[in-house]
Amino acid sequence: MEDQPVGTTPTPLLELEGLTTIFPLKRGRVQAVTGLTLRLERGQIMGLVGESGSGKSMTMLSILGLVPYPGQIVAGEVRFKGRNLVRASNAELREIRGKDIAMIFQDPMTTLNPIFPIGEQIRESLRIHGLLNGAGPRLPWPFDHARRRAERERVLWLLDEVGIPTPEEASHRYPHEYSGGMQQRALIAIALSCEPQILLADELTTALDVTVQAQIMDLLKRINRDRGTAIILVTHDLGLAAEFCQEIAVMYAGRIVERGPTDPLIEDPKHPYTQGLLDCIPRIAATRRRIQPIPGTVPDLIDLPPGCAFTPRCPHAHDGCTGHAIPLYKVGPGRLARCVLYEH
Ligand SMILES: Nc1ncnc2c1ncn2[C@@H]1O[C@H](COP(=O)(O)OP(=O)(O)OP(=O)(O)O)[C@@H](O)[C@H]1O
Ligand SMILES: [Mg+2]
Missing domain, CATH: 3.40.50.300 (P-loop containing nucleotide triphosphate hydrolases)
Known part of the structure; x- marks a missing residue:
């Protein structure tokens, strides 16, 4: 800086x-x-x-x-x-x-895979980004065992964090067994798994x-x-x-x-x-x-x-609204509006 x-x-x-x-x-x-x-x-x-x-x-x-x-x-x-x-x-x-940057998509099923339990899907997200120690190539036991346990704990913590009751049991359930609200919570858990900014x-x-x-x-x-x-x-x-x-x-x-x-x-x-x-x-x-x-x-x-695309629906529309690009005008502190009403 x-x-x-x-x-x-x-x-x-x-x-x-x-x-x-x-x-x-x-x-x-x-x-x-x-x-x-x-x-x-x-x-x-x-x-x-x-x-x-x-x-x-x-x-x-x-x-x-x-x-x-x-x-x-x-x-x-x-x-x-x-x-x-x-x-x-x-x-x-x-x-x-x-x-x-994590995105929660408009349709939950574009993110949730119907054939895997939710817990598995959160774990996958953790693995993709290598956020847990040892993520990457498969490690020999007991290191792999320790990694799995850490993943498991993190998955349960995330489920709890987003307010999914009984995380242990919930982690084994499939997306279709979740209500709409719970599916959204699971999506948020996946999005949060890597602590995005x-x-x-x-x-x-x-x-x-x-x-x-x-x-x-x-x-x-x-x-x-x-x-x-x-x-x-x-x-x-x-x-x-x-x-x-x-x-x-x-x-x-x-x-x-x-x-x-x-x-x-x-x-x-x-x-x-x-x-x-x-x-x-x-x-x-x-x-x-x-x-x-x-x-x-x-x-x-x-x-x-070119011009304002809202013109056909606008109660204030006039000839000056079309035919040329309309910039954003300053209309107050930190405020902008793209309308010829505010042309200086
Ligand atoms: N695959 C595509 N092929 C062609 N045009 C597309 C495609 N996807 C989106 N568009 C165009 O982009 C425009 C913006 O789409 P977008 O999905 O960003 O709208 P939105 O504001 O998210 O709408 P909604 O509230 O319905 O989700 C649409 O009007 C459409 O004309
Ligand atoms: Mg959209």
Whole structure:
């Protein structure tokens, strides 16, 4: 940090700058993520919010170099502690995945293997990253025995840590024997197994009822508090993000349309899309106007024209909203909104 010029902030934990991920298809170029710039600080919980298809998961997968074929990152950088992961080799990325940055995928069954007991799967994750002494080539007994015992203890500790009752018995059970909430806890245990500095949680609680959702969110909060793990909470639920995140980034059609600290963003949303999202949330809309869905649907991301993609659904739209790129304007301390309403 000594070589930082005076007055600059220390290197952030994770920085996305101009990240652009596309899918070149026969029928056109799908712009899943366009020029996305974000900064996650150590220990921070950030919400990435937007409707289905807005590019949230592709942003997360881009961070880890896991964008499915034929998708590709065509511009921008993903800097983890200053190191650009877009240019990292596969071996380097494998090392970082799980160990420094862990992702909990949107569909639990993409991570959980139905044919192995949960305990076995957590142990596998520990082994991949060689976090226990002796991990690597098979060792002769009694060293192997000692390693197995250490692994076993760590697995049980992790299951207990994420609130799975009777860890010993639970470790022998298969994913289908777990309830939805318990599956999510098991996923969190796998993600935590290597003590990551960043946890990317993609729609972690979407399929759960509100009580279980609240328990899982409490667990994430505790992890954040006790270990200082930074979290990006990906959700379509702005209310959930408002409750748990210090900062929120709202995405629409692959772009960030508004971002800033949670309280002012919720109290006084600047982008018409954020305003529309808030009016859809019963517990927040009640204190504002009446509950109103946003009319229209999200646009097709193929060959998007320049300008604001929200224009067809926006109550404030006018001729100046299309035909040219719209930058993020400063709309308050630490706040940005991509809307011509705030053109200076
Ligand atoms: N395999 C693919 N091939 C082509 N386009 C894709 C593919 N996967 C995603 N996309 C495009 O990328 C866009 C962003 O997808 P993404 O999965 O990031 O959305 P999301 O915000 O996570 O949505 P959801 O809330 O439904 O999970 C989609 O609208 C889709 O057009
Ligand atoms: Mg998604």
